Amino acid sequence: MKSESLARTVWHPATSLALALCIALVAFVPWAAMSHGRFAPLFLTLIPGSLAVWAGPPVFARWLRGMAIAWLPLAVSMLLVHGLFYPEGIDVLWSWGWLRVTREGWLFGAGLAARFALAVSGIVLASALHSAADLARGLEQSGLPLRWTYPLRATIGLLPAARRRATAIQDAQAARGLAAGSLFQRVRALPPRIVPFAVGLLSEADVRAQALALRGMDSAVRPTSIAPWTDSSRQRMLRRALIGGGLLVLVLSHALLAGIAVRALSGR
Amino acid sequence: MSTSQEPSQGNRSASRMSALVTAAILINLAGGEIVSVLRLPVYGDSVGTVVAGALGGPLTGAFAGALTNIVWSLLGRPGAAAFAITAAAIGMIAGISAQRGWLRTPPRVAVTGLITGVLAAVISAPIATYVYGGVTGGGTDAVVAFFRGMGASILEASLGQGIVSDPLDKLVTFLLAWLVLRAMPRHLLLRYPGGTLFDRADPEAIVDA
Structure with a gap:
């Protein structure tokens, strides 16, 4: 198993997944609609990055490698496609045939890349802290039905x-x-x-x-797990707060934006 | 318990469905890799989902599809989780199609595959637009760029890309799944609720090509 002993025993894999979900939800707050908010997700990516640093150099190295694999190719694609093909763009910086480099296109592509960096940074952190098998077993331990978690764990194995x-x-x-x-x-x-x-x-x-x-999978009684993670009531509360908080922030931010748009339209 | 069941009845026990879903996910993951090694212009990563839907019913198919994308996200492709809804829809359509007899003959299978491809494109387009701005980091981004270059909106370009690539992929996927179901031993088929639909001994069921 690759994760460090502290992360393995103190930090439950299900908590890492709840944090990843919370971060992914926050990434889809309408940042681009806020003034100077387009690149805010990139700065927020520093939070999971800092957690990776705190967990130790091997975890941070795995996090960096994971981000490079999961984020970099997509970020390059986003920049190229929207940088060169953005028909809504007005401020043309350079053009050659079909290719039109517009300021709006670059900004849009860069904003998307920044949002995607934040969206994946949490799950990459979870993968850097725990092996995929541990994450699946953590979900199983957190109380999800066995028929949901067994295929995850078995597939990875x-x-x-x-x-x-x-x-x-x-x-x-x-x-x-x-x-x-x-x-x-x-x-x-x-x-x-x-x-x-x-x-x-x-x-x-x-x-x-x-x-x-x-082995009793069809029985109503759950088998006992011998996994070594510490799961406390605090971590269970933290998981609920992370998921609930992430959902709340996402819904409120979109509702606020919709309210502003409705007010602007009715005031016209 | 599954061992005490008559094979011809098939059963939906948690153990049988979990084992089927596990096999389906493994077929999806390896299928995608085999197609990639052969350098074919399709994804080929939902053969297992279609098989699970046909054998276990729409919900099992949907579950196998969604879980495949979650496994991918745990194995280093985090963006795949966003398309779990599309994968679930493919499994559900496969299950419904099998129950209605649309997977009995190769021509029907081909038409169902093509229709599923169009539906998958329609479901994927808003996800790709909202989550990725239409760009998913694959070779199909060139198609998105082409449509954007023609002046299409991001949603239109994503839908266009899906309509170009998904029907062919699902046509191949459904035909491969049909071949798998046809190659399965009878005793194995009949262990699943949907297995009787593909039982060659039943004149109402599957027809040879």
């Missing part, structure tokens, strides 16, 4: 083996001459790769269902 099998099937089919070539050949190569893989997984699912039933 079984994924490496499933990938190995998919690769083995692909290698076997390639050895029989079903290798990539023209588009038609590649389309023809698709069913022999996916169908045996899927049928194999569904056969195993049958055995797994019987095992789960024998």
Whole structure:
């Protein structure tokens, strides 16, 4: 397990996920409608960044790497697409054929990139603090029904083996001459790769269902977990406050903006 | 308990549905990777969702679709969670289609896939517009840029991109799911509530190509 002992034992994975949800909700406050608010999300991203620093250099390094993977390519796309193709733009800075670099387009793209940075920063922090399997188990421990959380946890656990099998099937089919070539050949190569893989997984699912039933999954009593996280009433309250607070801020900010718009229209 | 059930009845126990959803998510994740290795112009990441919908019903399909996107978000693609609604809709449509017999023959499967693709595009467009400003970081951004260059609004460009790419993807996805259901052993099919709809021994059910 990759997370540090402090984060693992003191900070419950479900609390990290509640914080991630709260941050994602706050990211969708209409920042661009506020004066100088367009880039506020970028500054707010410093909050999860600071938490990552507080959790230790390995967590911060994982957070930075996660942000680079999850945010950077999308931010570049947002800047390029809206920077170069923004028909609503008036203030043209440069143009060449279809390409029109407008001030409004760049600002819009940059604002979107800033918002997306904040939106993903929380879940990236959760992933830097805990492994995906721990996050799924944390959800299970937080009281969500087993039929919701088991597939999450099981998928993450079984994924490496499933990938190995998919690769083995692909290698076997390639050895029989079903290798990539023209588009038609590649389309023809698709069913022999996916169908045996899927049928194999569904056969195993049958055995797994019987095992789960024998272990009491269909009974009303929840099995006891031996996961080592500390979950306290304070953390449970914090989780409710984070999710409730995030929702409240989002709804109020949009209602306020709608009220201002209605007043402006009626005053015209 | 599932082991005591008659196979022909199929059952909706938590254990059976959880195992089916787990397999569906794994098929989705690996399916997307296989399609990517073959460099095909489709996503191929909802074959499992369609299979789960067909075997377990609309709610199981919706659950498998939504959970796939949540797993992706936990595995380093946080933006995928926003499209969980679209993925759930695909699973639900697959379940309803199977129950109404629209997944029995390849032509019906193809038409259902195309219609699902259009619906998926319609559902995805407002999400892509609101959450991402129409840009999702994939190769399809070039299509969005093209429509924006033509003067379309962000919503129109997102919808245009979806209409260009989703129907073909869902056509391929539904046909692949049909092949999977056709290749499943009979005893396995009949363990699920929707399995009888694809039982080759039943003259009313699935028809060979």
